Amino acid sequence: MLDVRGLSRAYGRHLVVSEVTFSVERGRMLALLGPNGCGKSTTLKVLSGAIAPTSGTFTIDGAAAGSDTARRATGYVPDTRGVFPRLTGGEHLELAARLHHTSDWQARADELIDRLALDEVVDLPAAAYSHGQSRRLSMAMALVSRAPLLLVDEPFDGVDLEGVDTITELLAEARSDGAAIVLTTHLLDAAVVADEVAVFRGHTLDGPHPTDALLAEHGSLQQAWKHLSAT
Amino acid sequence: MGDITLGLRHQLRNSWRLSRAFAIGAIVMTLLMHGLAILVAAMHAVIPTDTVTVEAVLPLAAGLWSALALLPALGGGESDDPMALTAAGAGRSFRFGARFASSLTDAGPGLFIPALALVGAAVAGWPGWLAGLALAWNGLASGQLSGVASAILVTRIGPTLALIVVAAIVLLSATVLAASGVGPGAWWLSATAQPAYNLLLVGSGLLALAGAWALNRPAELIVRPARPVRIPRGDLAAVVVTMLVGVSRSVMARSTIVTAVLTPLLVASAGAEVTGSIAFFVTAAAAAVLGANGYAYDGGAAVWLLGKAPRWYLLTGRLITTALWALLLSVIAAVVAALAGAPVSAALLPQLVLVSIGAAAAGLVPSVRRATPTDFNSFRSQPAPVASALGTLSRSVALTVVVLYAPFGLAALAVLGYLVFALLHAHIALRDPIALAALT
Numbered sequence: 001m002l003d004v005r006g007l008s009r010a011y012g013r014h015l016v017v018s019e020v021t022f023s024v025e026r027g028r029m030l031a032l033l034g035p036n037g038c039g040k041s042t043t044l045k046v047l048s049g050a051i052a053p054t055s056g057t058f059t060i061d062g063a064a065a066g067s068d069t070a071r072r073a074t075g076y077v078p079d080t081r082g083v084f085p086r087l088t089g090g091e092h093l094e095l096a097a098r099l100h101h102t103s104d105w106q107a108r109a110d111e112l113i114d115r116l117a118l119d120e121v122v123d124l125p126a127a128a129y130s131h132g133q134s135r136r137l138s139m140a141m142a143l144v145s146r147a148p149l150l151l152v153d154e155p156f157d158g159v160d161l162e163g164v165d166t167i168t169e170l171l172a173e174a175r176s177d178g179a180a181i182v183l184t185t186h187l188l189d190a191a192v193v194a195d196e197v198a199v200f201r202g203h204t205l206d207g208p209h210p211t212d213a214l215l216a217e218h219g220s221l222q223q224a225w226k227h228l229s230a231t
Numbered sequence: 232m233g234d235i236t237l238g239l240r241h242q243l244r245n246s247w248r249l250s251r252a253f254a255i256g257a258i259v260m261t262l263l264m265h266g267l268a269i270l271v272a273a274m275h276a277v278i279p280t281d282t283v284t285v286e287a288v289l290p291l292a293a294g295l296w297s298a299l300a301l302l303p304a305l306g307g308g309e310s311d312d313p314m315a316l317t318a319a320g321a322g323r324s325f326r327f328g329a330r331f332a333s334s335l336t337d338a339g340p341g342l343f344i345p346a347l348a349l350v351g352a353a354v355a356g357w358p359g360w361l362a363g364l365a366l367a368w369n370g371l372a373s374g375q376l377s378g379v380a381s382a383i384l385v386t387r388i389g390p391t392l393a394l395i396v397v398a399a400i401v402l403l404s405a406t407v408l409a410a411s412g413v414g415p416g417a418w419w420l421s422a423t424a425q426p427a428y429n430l431l432l433v434g435s436g437l438l439a440l441a442g443a444w445a446l447n448r449p450a451e452l453i454v455r456p457a458r459p460v461r462i463p464r465g466d467l468a469a470v471v472v473t474m475l476v477g478v479s480r481s482v483m484a485r486s487t488i489v490t491a492v493l494t495p496l497l498v499a500s501a502g503a504e505v506t507g508s509i510a511f512f513v514t515a516a517a518a519a520v521l522g523a524n525g526y527a528y529d530g531g532a533a534v535w536l537l538g539k540a541p542r543w544y545l546l547t548g549r550l551i552t553t554a555l556w557a558l559l560l561s562v563i564a565a566v567v568a569a570l571a572g573a574p575v576s577a578a579l580l581p582q583l584v585l586v587s588i589g590a591a592a593a594g595l596v597p598s599v600r601r602a603t604p605t606d607f608n609s610f611r612s613q614p615a616p617v618a619s620a621l622g623t624l625s626r627s628v629a630l631t632v633v634v635l636y637a638p639f640g641l642a643a644l645a646v647l648g649y650l651v652f653a654l655l656h657a658h659i660a661l662r663d664p665i666a667l668a669a670l671t
Contacts, residue, residue: 045317048317049317049322049449050313050314050317050449051449052448068322068323071320071322072320074320075320076317076318076320077318078314078315078317078318080312080314081312081314081315082312082314082315082317082318083312083315083318084245084311084312084315084319086244086245086248086249087244087245092319095237095241095319096318096319096320098237099234099237099319099320099321099322099325100320125248138318141318141319142318145320
């Protein structure tokens with residue numbers, strides 16, 4: 001579904017992502033781990049089409065990076081608020097669905113609003129949302145069109161415990177429905193659900209490694225991360 | 232095409248919610264002005280205006296075209312957070328539609344488009360009215376292209392150089408407009424007599440729009456190393472230095488410097504006599520941009536949230552920062568005007584200082600009550616509401632006119648009186664600064 005080859009990105013002379021290569025099949029979830037500033041969010045920004053790679057290539061479901069086909073196949077949760085201050089929650093979901101050319105979206109939107117506990121604020125402009133509510137709305141936007149590729153950047157940031165559980169469930173369901181998922185998080189307990197884990201060392205990527213194998217070898221993802229970061 | 236329509240609708244809805252009262256006022260004013268243009272065109276044969284020739288008003292038409300072509304590159308209009316657009320799945324066509332609608336709902340087009348129709352109608356009747364509309368279309372479309380060009384250039388050569396390059400291209404086009412037989416100005420001149428030339432204006436506008444569609448891409452944050460600045464120990468000095476650093480590093484503030492250089496040159500290139508008074512109006516306009524766009528430019532919101540600075544320090548710091556920046560702009564504009572042939576005297580300096588203080592005071596209250604997030608490092612996201620910017624500009628220009636035409640002592644009294652009023656008003660408004668807190 002997602003095939004990334006030698007992807008690099010620099011801001012001016014500052015190299016943030018260096019020669020990253022990985023692929024994610026349908027129905028699989030990859031967790032990208034690493035310290036702040038290592039290039040996790042930049043990698044997802046490039047894959048989402050928000051910024052261009054400095055070098056390297058990637059395809060989404062065989063479509064070239066930046067094409068309309070690739071864009072419509074992608075659901076993206078950015079690490080920022082990523083919402084329109086003057087649109088209501090419901091309008092956000094409608095906009096996302098229409099831009100993905102999804103016709104049958106209303107029932108899915110209602111379900112997401114209910115499960116992500118946005119029903120009380122759905123008719124309010126997003127400027128009135130708390131940080132956690134903005135994150136939930138961003139999650140709903142990514143899921144409303146049932147995109148076959150989900151790029152999810154720190155989805156648990158600022159979200160309460162119940163919300164973390166709901167988002168984890170929704171991601172698991174999307175994977176069961178055949179979506180390929182790339183997730184970044186510092187919440188290692190939540191990253192355990194991923195099929196594979198890759199760790200940024202400096203600005204290059206180590207992995208992906210099967211999660212089960214890492215857990216068997218190191219006991220926990222925290223230990224695995226420390227080991228992979230250090231070596 | 233569907234995504235373009237979605238983008239247009241999205242941004243029109245945004246603008247409507249941002250400032251409904253302004254939108255209604257702008258629509259009414261646009262309709263009235265355009266109605267006047269139609270009336271003038273209809274009356275042209277009955278009341279001949281032989282005293283004003285088409286050639287004589289070309290500089291005015293060229294200036295209005297330049298404003299339409301330049302605004303989207305220097306900022307202006309409303310654009311969304313690039314990450315929100317990406318999260319929603321926005322592509323090239325949506326962005327194109329949204330940016331076009333954003334330009335349509337900016338302060339300029341509502342005024343400039345009917346003004347061009349009116350100018351054409353006044354000098355050439357119905358053919359002039361049609362040519363005015365065609366020239367406005369061309370300027371609007373060229374503006375989309377210059378906006379996209381500036382967004383591309385900013386990632387390659389940095390924001391300051393990008394602004395200078397785009398502004399220079401528009402200046403060059405304006406010069407060509409006024410002086411040669413090639414370009415929209417010359418076509419407009421011909422179209423007032425032979426309507427077939429309108430096709431050239433409309434066709435080249437369509438080409439510019441196609442270019443803007445093909446080249447447009449998401450706005451990108453530009454991160455560059457900054458030279459560290461030492462923050463002084465004194466509270467007020469620390470606030471002022473922090474704010475000055477913030478302003479000097481913002482792209483919009485830099486664009487005001489480009490404006491200060493460009494305005495006298497544009498006036499001169501259009502064939503009109505350059506005067507020293509340009510420095511006053513550049514100051515008033517540019518300080519209004521800084522004032523209306525709120526504390527986000529100067530880091531004042533962050534200073535307030537730190538809770539270390541008393542309200543008076545915050546307001547005084549903001550006043551000093553904006554006034555100093557305005558004074559710098561006025562000096563730049565005056566020097567450029569002098570180089571372009573204007574008689575500029577050092578005796579103007581006290582008045583420029585007064586105008587700078589007035590312009591800074593004009594933006595004080597709205598920046599507290601309706602502070603808006605702005606983008607420090609790249610071309611913009613979410614600038615001040617148009618109504619707020621126009622309100623600040625109107626107060627600033629009104630004070631400037633007082634300084635220009637009243638005796639100095641009386642003008643100083645008026646400006647300082649308004650300053651005291653603005654400070655007291657802002658001090659009360661800042662007691663519960665929800666707007667500033669919302670910036671973080």
